Amino acid sequence: xxxxxxxxxxxxxxxxxxxxxxxxxxxxxxxxxxxxxxxxxxxxxxxxxxxxxxxxxxxxxxxxxxxxxxxxxxxxxxxxxxxxxxxxxxxxxxxxxxxxxxxxxxxxxxxxxxxxxxxxxxxxxxxxxxxxxxxxxxxxxxxxxxxxxxxxxxxxxxxxxxxxxxxxxxxxxxxxxxxxxxxxxxxxxxxxxxxxxxxxxxxxxxxxxxxxxxxxxxxxxxxxxxxxxxxxxxxxxxxxxxxxxxxxxxxxxxxxxxxxxxxxxxxxxxxxxxxxxxxxxxxxxxxxxxxxxxxxxxxxxxxxxxxxxxxxxxxxxxxxxxxxxxxxxxxxxxxxxxxxxxxxxxxxxxxxxxxxxxxxxxxxxxxxxxxxxxxxxxxxxxxxxxxxxxxxxxxxxxxxxxxxxxxxxxxxxxxxxxxxxxxxxxxxxxxxxxxxxxxxxxxxxxxxxxxxxxxxxxxxxxxxxx
Ligand code: SAH
Numbered sequence: 001x002x003x004x005x006x007x008x009x010x011x012x013x014x015x016x017x018x019x020x021x022x023x024x025x026x027x028x029x030x031x032x033x034x035x036x037x038x039x040x041x042x043x044x045x046x047x048x049x050x051x052x053x054x055x056x057x058x059x060x061x062x063x064x065x066x067x068x069x070x071x072x073x074x075x076x077x078x079x080x081x082x083x084x085x086x087x088x089x090x091x092x093x094x095x096x097x098x099x100x101x102x103x104x105x106x107x108x109x110x111x112x113x114x115x116x117x118x119x120x121x122x123x124x125x126x127x128x129x130x131x132x133x134x135x136x137x138x139x140x141x142x143x144x145x146x147x148x149x150x151x152x153x154x155x156x157x158x159x160x161x162x163x164x165x166x167x168x169x170x171x172x173x174x175x176x177x178x179x180x181x182x183x184x185x186x187x188x189x190x191x192x193x194x195x196x197x198x199x200x201x202x203x204x205x206x207x208x209x210x211x212x213x214x215x216x217x218x219x220x221x222x223x224x225x226x227x228x229x230x231x232x233x234x235x236x237x238x239x240x241x242x243x244x245x246x247x248x249x250x251x252x253x254x255x256x257x258x259x260x261x262x263x264x265x266x267x268x269x270x271x272x273x274x275x276x277x278x279x280x281x282x283x284x285x286x287x288x289x290x291x292x293x294x295x296x297x298x299x300x301x302x303x304x305x306x307x308x309x310x311x312x313x314x315x316x317x318x319x320x321x322x323x324x325x326x327x328x329x330x331x332x333x334x335x336x337x338x339x340x341x342x343x344x345x346x347x348x349x350x351x352x353x354x355x356x357x358x359x360x361x362x363x364x365x366x367x368x369x370x371x372x373x374x375x376x377x378x379x380x381x382x383x384x385x386x387x388x389x390x391x392x393x394x395x396x397x398x399x400x401x402x403x404x405x406x407x408x409x410x411x412x413x414x415x416x417x418x419x420x421x422x423x424x425x426x427x428x429x430x431x432x433x434x435x436x437x438x439x440x441x442x443x444x445x446x447x448x449x450x451x452x453x454x455x456x457x458x459x460x461x462x463x464x465x466x
Contacts (some may be wrong), residue, residue, distance in 0.1 A: 001103040006110060006127050020057075021087040022078030023048040026101045031057050036116050039073060048264075060065040069094035073110070077101065084205070095409060104128050113138040117150035119157070127282035137210015144233060152181050152192045155199050162200070166207045175295070176206040178241050216290030217296050217312045218317055220304040221313035223251045225413025230335065231255060235327045246282070246291050249412040250301035250438060261299065261392035279309055285317035290322045302437075303331040307357055307382050331355070333380035335413030342407060342450030344378045350446035352377045357439065358384025363398075366391075370398035378444035385410070385439040392428035395443070400424055405447040406458060421447070422458025430459035 006027055018034040023045030029050060034041045041057040044064045053057060060068075064087045069075070077084045077090045077100040089107065091098045100106035107198055110383050112123035113134040122141060126134045146152070163435055167173045180186055180199055189198030201298040219238045219267055224230035236258055238244065244264040256265060266285070269276030277285070289296045304310040304326055317324045337344050344353040354372055356365075358381045373379050373395065388408070394403055402425030418435040424443060442450075 003199065004127070006124060006125065008112070008125060009111075012075065013037045015069050016040070017042050019044065019068060019072050019080065019087070021045070021084055022076065022101075023050060023052075024078060024166065025050045027076070027078035028052060028055075030078060030099075030101065031055055031342055033111055033114065034074075034076070036114065036118075042070070044083070045079065046083070064090055066093060067089045069096050072096045074099070077106075090122055093171065093253075103131070112451055115142055115145065117145065117147075117153070120149050120153045125285075135392055144236075146187060148150070148187050148190050149181075151195065152186060155190065155195045156180055158196065159199050159203065162203060162363040166203050167271060169291075171211060172206060172210045174250050176203060179206065182237060216293045217295050217323040217325075218286050218290050218313075219295070219325055219327055220308075220310050220313065221297055221299050221327040222303040222305075222308075222331075223247075223255045223301055224330040225297050225302060225332045225335035226250070226252045226255075226411070227415075228252075228254045228258070228331050230413055231258070232327060235329065237325055237365055239297050239299070241295055243294040245297045245299055246286060246289070247299040248297060248301055251299050256299065258301040263297075270405065278399075279312055284333070286313060287316055287320045287322060290317070291320070298327070302335075303329045303330070306331045306333075317333040332412045332438065333382070333440050333442075336407075336409035336442065339409055339412050340407060340419060340455075341418055342442060342452075343446055344380065344442070344444075346446040346449055349449065350378045350444055353380055354378070355380045355382065356381050358387055361391070363394075366394045367398040370395045370400040373400050373404060376445060378442060378446045379431050381441040381443065383437050384441045388434075388441060389428055389431050392424045393426055393442075396428055400443075402428075404443060405445060407442040407447040407450060407452050407455065408432075408434075408437045408438040409442075410440055412440055417454035418457050421452040421455035426459035432458060 020030050020034065020041065020043045027043060027045065028050035029042055031041055032055065035055055035057060035426045039131065043057050043125060045050060045061065048059060062179060070092050071225035072094065075087060077087055077098060080266040088098060088392050097108040098106060099109055099111060107254050108127050110125060115122040116136055123287050124134045124137050133433065163173055163176055167176055183202065186195065186198050186202065186383045189195045189302060191341045221235045221238055223235065239259045242259055244266065245256060246266045246268055249267065249269050268282050286296050286298055295324055298313065314324060345351065354377055355371060356379060369379055381391065400422060404424045406422050406424055406427050408420040420432060
């Protein structure tokens, strides 16, 4: 494994000075970084070519001298001539860490890309190897952080003593702080200048909950079709708040890993054919965990409300009087539609889409679907891979035209997706040798408008005869 050559630390500069040697744009860039701190920023140069006005730095139109380094925390050298060399010697003598712009071998430290939500700071460093990449990573992190993060962190700091007095249990305290930093009500209150009042109200509520033995909650969370970046921001936040993550087989480990490191993880299996937990056992499990006062993330593939047996779990939670909420996810049929640019509804072609399970469908249901597809609706069939030919045959028997287009996506929304396309007639003849993984079967005229160019043909032999 590659090891870091630098150790990230937060270096105290309050009450001290940060020195900058040089007066050009490079020096200005470092000055802009330095003024994010409360340190006094002193810039030394014979000529100030860049515009330092309005930054709040002190300019010295002279060379550095050893005494300048007395109370210096850091020095940035942006002068590659004799003045820079002189400053480097002084810094060495005074033991002040040096960053010399673009000269890594002279650097004691590098400047990371910084996200500043004082008192919270996040530094992203590539040890000088890929600063552009570090800035890209910064932009991605910026996008998920509330702009009020700093204000909320200060609020959390100000609440410390009150929290210690009101909540005796360490876990209860952690829960309070988690609620404080994630609550939309707190964010709104911070904006309105009454953050402290809201923080205290929340503390009161948590103290009551602790007195009652702690209130657990269950979040039914949609993990999407399997790609980490198809998870919603809310799902991600809930995963990080959860004390325990109860997940299905289909949820990939990269998504499960997004939870807190010390959160408990329970796999409740349910891979086809391996029912390691019955639905009743899962219901009992999540109720019990919540009763213990835990925050439970019940993580399901796709969307929890689509063939996720969420109905049964919600009924159990309601009956037990446990708080719950649902976080939607990208259901696999819509991931499959995205993968193949298939508009599942299409003006003048398809006025709607039906999500249905092919598994266990009876004759009446099949007749119903056949007429829906015949009238133009798109069918998105779940759990149909192993019985694809039979379903197609049944639909034909119930009057669906054999030329109706079919498109199938195995592993929708994932890098290893595999596509198949053809007609209902061909699918009825062929026992397709499918790739491993779950599949969505689309049937309907809108399928023909999708991009199935990469798809394997269903029953190519039959097509050739036709
Ligand atoms: N709640 C899930 C569905 C769970 S039922 C959702 O909203 O997607 C399991 C079925 O979902 C599988 O049999 C398959 O038909 C479908 N499925 C789940 N993940 C899939 C994926 N990545 N690609 C294609 N189909 C998938």
